[in-house]
Amino acid sequence: MRRLAASLLVAIALPALAQSYPSRSIRLVVDTSPGGLTDILGRMAAEGLSRGLGRQVVVENKAGAAGNMAIEYVMKSPADGYTLMICAGGNVVIKPFLDHSFVFDPLADLVPVFNVAEAPHILVVPAALPAANLAEFIAYAKANPGKLYYGSAGNGSPPHLAMDRFARLAGVQMVHVPYKGVGQALPDLVAGRVQMMSMSYGSARPYLKSGALRALAAGSKERLAGLPEVPTAAEAGLPAWEMSAWFGIFAPRDTSPEIVRLINDKLQAVIDDPAARQRLLELGAEPVGGSAPAFAERVRADYRLWGQVVRESGIRME
DSSP: OHHHHHHHHHHHHOOHHHHTOOSSOEEEEESSOTTSHHHHHHHHHHHHHHHHHTSOEEEEEOOOGGGHHHHHHHHTSOSSSSEEEEEETHHHHTGGGTOTTSOOOHHHHEEEEEEEEEEEEEEEEETTSSOSSHHHHHHHHHHSTTTEEEEESSTTSHHHHHHHHHHHHHTOOEEEEEOSSHHHHHHHHHHTSSOBEEEEHHHHHHHHHHTSEEEEEESSSSOOTTOTTSOBTTTTTOTTOOOEEEEEEEEETTOOHHHHHHHHHHHHHHHHSHHHHHHHHHTTOEEOOOOHHHHHHHHHHHHHHHHHHHHHHTOOOO
16 A cells, blocks of 8 residues: 555656656666676666566666776766666765775765665674684684784775774774685685675675584674574674665766656565565565665765774775
8 A cells, every 4th residue: 555655646746757758768787797796686676677667677787997987977877867877885985985086976976766775794704713602703803913814805895894893893903804805705714714704694695504604793783584593783792883785776966856756666666576575685685675865865874974984994995
């Protein structure tokens, strides 16, 4: 009933411009190469949006310059609703504070349309590490200052910032070991050459199932559906540590609010489908949804948060 009422309100509110939209195919730009979580979510969104709008939504991968190529392309596209982009939140709310080679204002140059899903990070350690929970790991790290290592997906990456924040909040001294992606770091983590990482549940899931890794805490407000036995960081005694990578759809600046509401409404219907929600959970992501203004507020809040985190960390991209 709520969905029906919302759809009726959207339909009534649309002026002539939005009612004639779309009259042709839509391009959904993905800021990564095919195969990753962003790409998978983009293709799910495109398929559902095609059904909802009755027009083809074409996925176009524009990987390059760590996501900058896609953002620049969308920023320069006409604000007519025919070019959209899906990207991980870090490229919008973290990168501007680290990468000064590409200057853009995410709060002004892009219009938040829809928050598809988020993938909360979890703190994982090798199974052989003598720490059964987060409190024991913190005690172990304090007893071995400067002797424990944590891996990341590279200098300035979300896993790096998440672990730097963890170390400062927990009052422990650990050594950062940057890798070219989480996938390259995992073998060393499993082997115990690095002692902790912050990563998405989807990336860690195979190793958790095999018993090679142990999850100590989740950086979410509530326990993850796929890991109900793992406490949140707050439950584990570190309430200030949260880390969740969200994946959102954006449009160029000045895109019609009516078109934004229409797309938002159709995408909400996509993730409300039980099969789609189950697919997201299997990927280690949790559906978010909600209105475009609510998503815009989250973008603003995260932009403020991560600006402060980056300044406090002193981290710079190499």
